[in-house]
Amino acid sequence: MGEEVAARRRRQLEPTGQPRRIPQQKRGRERFEKILSAALELIEKNGSDALKMSEIVEKAALSFGALYQYFPDKSSIIRTLAERFNEQGRACVAAELATVADATTLRQALCNIADQYYNFFRQEPVMRDIWFATQADRLLQEVDAEDMEFHAQALLSVLATLEPERSKGELVAIARLTMQLLAAAVRYAISLDDAGGRAAITLYQRMLPADIGRLP
Secondary structure (H helix, E strand, C coil), rough: CHHHHHHHHCCCCCCCCCCCCCCCHHHHHHHHHHHHHHHHHHHHHHHHHHHHHHHHHHHHHHHHHHHHHHHCHHHHHHHHHHHHHHHHHEEEEEHEEECCCCCHHHHHHHHHHHHHHHHHHCCCCHHHHHHHHHHHHHCCHHHHHHHHHHHHHHHHHHHHCCCCCCCCHHHHHHHHHHHHHHHHHHHHCCCCCCHHHHHHHHHHHHHHHCCHHHHC
């Protein structure tokens, strides 16, 4: 217990919400991954709100000093997991947007992204829990904002090609709102049972305009 108290006092003086360092050596990387693996199992069992550093230490069979060497608090662990999941989402969005050649294929790409994100979170409850955590935790909201802006910029590149006559400001607004609405639709859908969730995604897809780039 003394070790835990001392470690907590040290980290109270440091910024929170981000990992302290990313290990480069093999032993350090193994510990780093062991911590994340233990956290994932605990989140799957109890949810991210109930995640405790003491339980991670016990499950990973590490000391508090070893844990705090990499992560000053649980928000930094959840942030690291969220960023990894976001990389998978970004790959999905990039792959779909790469198929766009016109307004019709853009609309289909957005429908596909909504389907894939819904399936992604429905099949992985841990990822769904972490995604919701990035909305509720002030320290983690930056992660969600950065991810949304990444998607908006990816869509902006497509819109700029399809609608070169429109101003950048107009296209930026369309791109950002489009991705925000897509995320909101998925977030709402996964809060329902599967039948209701799939119906919500289908309704969202039907509501998409035929030509997003030409919205007034």
